[in-house]
Amino acid sequence: MSNPEFTPACPIPIQQYPHVLLAHGGGGRLMHQLINRMFVAAFNNPLLEPQHDSTVLEVPSSKLAFTTDSYVVRPLFFPGGNIGSMAVHGTVNDLAMSGARPLWLSAGFIIEEGLPIETLWKIVHSMQQAAQASGVRIVTGDTKVVDKGKGDGVFINTSGIGVIEHTLQFTPKSVRPGDAILVSGDIGRHGMAIMAVREGLEFESTIESDSAPVAGTVHALIEAGLEVHCLRDATRGGLTSVLNEISESAGVTLSVEEQSIPVRSDVRAACEVLGLDPMQVACEGRFVVFLPAAQAERALEILKQQPGGSAAAIIGAVLDERPPRVLLKSTLGVQRILDMPSGEQLPRIC
Amino acid sequence: MSNPEFTPACPIPIQQYPHVLLAHGGGGRLMHQLINRMFVAAFNNPLLEPQHDSTVLEVPSSKLAFTTDSYVVRPLFFPGGNIGSMAVHGTVNDLAMSGARPLWLSAGFIIEEGLPIETLWKIVHSMQQAAQASGVRIVTGDTKVVDKGKGDGVFINTSGIGVIEHTLQFTPKSVRPGDAILVSGDIGRHGMAIMAVREGLEFESTIESDSAPVAGTVHALIEAGLEVHCLRDATRGGLTSVLNEISESAGVTLSVEEQSIPVRSDVRAACEVLGLDPMQVACEGRFVVFLPAAQAERALEILKQQPGGSAAAIIGAVLDERPPRVLLKSTLGVQRILDMPSGEQLPRIC
Numbered sequence: 001m002s003n004p005e006f007t008p009a010c011p012i013p014i015q016q017y018p019h020v021l022l023a024h025g026g027g028g029r030l031m032h033q034l035i036n037r038m039f040v041a042a043f044n045n046p047l048l049e050p051q052h053d054s055t056v057l058e059v060p061s062s063k064l065a066f067t068t069d070s071y072v073v074r075p076l077f078f079p080g081g082n083i084g085s086m087a088v089h090g091t092v093n094d095l096a097m098s099g100a101r102p103l104w105l106s107a108g109f110i111i112e113e114g115l116p117i118e119t120l121w122k123i124v125h126s127m128q129q130a131a132q133a134s135g136v137r138i139v140t141g142d143t144k145v146v147d148k149g150k151g152d153g154v155f156i157n158t159s160g161i162g163v164i165e166h167t168l169q170f171t172p173k174s175v176r177p178g179d180a181i182l183v184s185g186d187i188g189r190h191g192m193a194i195m196a197v198r199e200g201l202e203f204e205s206t207i208e209s210d211s212a213p214v215a216g217t218v219h220a221l222i223e224a225g226l227e228v229h230c231l232r233d234a235t236r237g238g239l240t241s242v243l244n245e246i247s248e249s250a251g252v253t254l255s256v257e258e259q260s261i262p263v264r265s266d267v268r269a270a271c272e273v274l275g276l277d278p279m280q281v282a283c284e285g286r287f288v289v290f291l292p293a294a295q296a297e298r299a300l301e302i303l304k305q306q307p308g309g310s311a312a313a314i315i316g317a318v319l320d321e322r323p324p325r326v327l328l329k330s331t332l333g334v335q336r337i338l339d340m341p342s343g344e345q346l347p348r349i350c
Numbered sequence: 351m352s353n354p355e356f357t358p359a360c361p362i363p364i365q366q367y368p369h370v371l372l373a374h375g376g377g378g379r380l381m382h383q384l385i386n387r388m389f390v391a392a393f394n395n396p397l398l399e400p401q402h403d404s405t406v407l408e409v410p411s412s413k414l415a416f417t418t419d420s421y422v423v424r425p426l427f428f429p430g431g432n433i434g435s436m437a438v439h440g441t442v443n444d445l446a447m448s449g450a451r452p453l454w455l456s457a458g459f460i461i462e463e464g465l466p467i468e469t470l471w472k473i474v475h476s477m478q479q480a481a482q483a484s485g486v487r488i489v490t491g492d493t494k495v496v497d498k499g500k501g502d503g504v505f506i507n508t509s510g511i512g513v514i515e516h517t518l519q520f521t522p523k524s525v526r527p528g529d530a531i532l533v534s535g536d537i538g539r540h541g542m543a544i545m546a547v548r549e550g551l552e553f554e555s556t557i558e559s560d561s562a563p564v565a566g567t568v569h570a571l572i573e574a575g576l577e578v579h580c581l582r583d584a585t586r587g588g589l590t591s592v593l594n595e596i597s598e599s600a601g602v603t604l605s606v607e608e609q610s611i612p613v614r615s616d617v618r619a620a621c622e623v624l625g626l627d628p629m630q631v632a633c634e635g636r637f638v639v640f641l642p643a644a645q646a647e648r649a650l651e652i653l654k655q656q657p658g659g660s661a662a663a664i665i666g667a668v669l670d671e672r673p674p675r676v677l678l679k680s681t682l683g684v685q686r687i688l689d690m691p692s693g694e695q696l697p698r699i700c
Binding site: 022023024025027028029030031032052053057063064067068070071072094095100104107109110140141142144146147149152155157160162164170172232233235236237245282340341343346347 | 382
């Protein structure tokens, strides 16, 4: 990947149009200029060329994964990423969670009138860099502009298509007693990177988001012949939400050990200042793995070798206990039920 | 289709949660309740069941169409439809423009805090009805909530996948001199339905949006063995924008006759009141057809038999003239160049 700090000059003449106007979404001349000079130029690929209502794709497998996510993160730029790079990573990662090889993305922009064109360009350029690093192409898009005060800079939706080229079935229903639970790296960095900026917290070092594509890591697990039962990325609601979702869907009890859950000390400190539980804080480049306990050590070894994976850990086990619930054994050895968070803590972190 | 006026009772207890809260987007308990009770219940289909990060699809053809659109229409409800039905029709129609049979949609909601839950339910129910009528399934989704004053009720993104089961290539580059230009019905109704509500215009009868799925009409043209060169739906920027886009992409001159362009008298009257040109006003269920002139009468016959197609018309021809441009012969016989609109006239009509 080229230097992520460097953004080439904005391809729209910003002296003439310093800000996005309502007319940039009106279907006329200005919209076509924005699409052609900025989006088509940045996302440059032959599938985007025809600029027709939809893009025609030749699929190399009859089994596809399909997903969508809208991104409304505030602020638009944060340490370790921005709404554009995140909109690529998040959707690519959702595809990877089905064991798919991500191939194509759509990009839908809802822009608030008045957004500096140069800000939009930085975001678009960053999306292209993230797409390249993730091995996907942005093949179709849409631009809407809403009046000032009816949006918040820019919201981005990306939908993604990936191909599934193996016979494993990654679903919560495959999770069963005897499975080990692993996490692919340290948790809580993305949410705390955002919150630190919003709350103006200063630490010795800046907390950077963990936003990154994880499809390569998933591919490495599959390539190694591991019998993965389920993967789930820990985004909104954090690890706590993932564990509760899987417990409920699979109808199994999950038991995790607090002291084995990797949290960096700066993240833990920031959480303490804000009264947050790191287990409820979103990641954007971390996922949870369920697979037979006998394969846990081998999986851990692979995870640790991947980018961002040095802190990967085996954090618990799936138990044959009813009713299905999530149990957390604290560092003091006390076991308690870990409930689903209500969802009130961290608005707009993705 | 069941009665579009009837909406069953809201499945979320609205005494308890009359409005959408930020926590409904937070990844926790409230979000899961909203997703399970409202979205999964309404869009009820086996592909949505696993509620995993992405949905796995078996594709019946190796050639797919993929498209995306965000919908920011204001007001959310208008005569003839609402943002929900439109979000289905618009994306299904974009797929149909590639000659694809629409199969699957994603749905991404960006909800403004404070939106009445019952309003959301009406929209969601209407999406489901539109999906059913269009022969597509909503198979994956996403919900985000933004703070009050940072959105406008609700924005919806839908992305769509369709399969292409024929060997025709519908692209602007296939358009050539000798082609006839047809329109699939009367134009300008959707835009004027919206503007009439916004401006509080009163006419003898209400102008209803033409929002409707057109995949069936496209299928009828293909089934008849017609050598269709290109289709394009006339949405933002209206017929004028479509003609200019195709002229530019194909490098050909298009000549159309004003008197042959079907515009209902109430739409024309409303346009006159607001100083708008019906040719620049958006439709949501009309498209332009390019095919060899020898097949134009047969195509017209088919278009007229389709829902909403009674006013379908042959409106012009593709000429071998340079430079490429769009020529409009007025009712008085005067020919002028029809330029791309700047896009300033009609914000947020889709």
